Amino acid sequence: MPRPPRRPPELRRRIFRGSEARRLGLLTPSDLRSTGWRRLFRDVYADADIQLTHEVRAWAAGRYAIPPGAAIGGRSAAALHGASLAGLDDPVEVLSVRDFGPVTGLRIRRGPLAPSQVLAVRDGVRITTPLRTCWDLCRWHPAEEAVAHLDVLLARGVLRAPELTAYLAGQRDEPGWRRVSETVALADPAAESPPASRLRVRLVQAGLPPPVTQFVLAHEGRVIARLGLAWPGARVAVEYAGPWHPSREQLERDRTRLNRVLGAGWLVLHVTAARLHDDFPAVVGEIRAALQARA
Template structure:
């Protein structure tokens, strides 16, 4: 993590001279600096935005979800703050909305929306598919209850797009291990197939789980799995996948293996060929 700091404070404290500030540091945001050669992480950018707010902003949205441990948040994402300021710099988005005291937590020294409030905001602001992807990642990291988010939503009934929150929360599933798995699950649901179960345990000879299937329908012995690049590029994992596949197939499972670039239509055709019915 780079050392991100407020330039005027560092000058006043004598930690840097004006020459050193201009020579060895780069301005990240107005009055916020970092070492010139530093590769800023997402956390660096969140800290920079919070410092730019003069430590008054509350981190919200995707940045808040990342602070709560959610994966798959891109480093260059816009940092959202709850702050009364309508002139935010590039890379920062401010909103002035009602936040109750129990909807604010403190992480890494910064004010951040709680997990439940973060879920509430993601569910109503993002397009439906992306909202479910982000909630899947958040609930997997922070293990919150949908009921608590719905209760919070009741406090803010006048907030924009609140009516869609129950539907988005109903689609949430902590078993999704990547945004691609969420996309695949929603593909089946939106096409009218039964909702797939996620992380289906496959028992070994000992009677304990030996493998887990990404998602599937145990009653039909049909599964669907998303194979990322690492499955083909990592030789050890590739060899392990062969043994895993043979074992699962011996048990009678039919698997729909999905790769990046596969179209939704082709995946659904393969689902029908595997014996799955809408």
């Protein structure tokens, strides 16, 4: 029967440097290769009982894997600010004023970083401020991905629209300002899901008029539905259907709600995750045809 891995109490539920654990005599190189520990980055390990997320990996990188002067940025900073959209295995994004690495598991980007653009969180881990995080998200990622993060940050109050507008006004001479401004203009704190945010951005980029997000539909004096994306003038709505399977009770409620929306004279088109990925031009064509027919 295999011997259980050695797990000193001093390291339980902790993230630590392997070299330090060896220096203190807590673990051997063989112990670190056992199932009791997970290697996160070079010389950085975690107790296997810790539930890993991108936020945990980002914090660990900021604590142990990046040099002084660098900061966790982009999607990883957004995750630490509360917009947890990056996947567990996605590279942790780092902004640094000087080159270092490469380091497996990190996506290192070089650029200027003023002290006012950095916050210190738990145990002194440095992350970019919400405003600088927004700037980098818009520069580093496609608009649909950046907006999905911005929608969450705005909805949670981490970013505020007036502050964001003022920040952008002060960055007009910076490279990439136009791209960032155009991306920020697509953000909407009313959005309720990242997939719907991505769909909304792609539809606008495809040339469709901007839809109203989470439109409240009232009919005969009572609210009957909130519609994910809506063009009220044409009474057309689009709803994103993710890869999930509702219960029978939820299916009944959804069908009843849909019947009421149709009864109010609306056309509802559904976009599945598969069609968004594989058949997007046809989706755009269907929505455009519906808007033209019902204008």
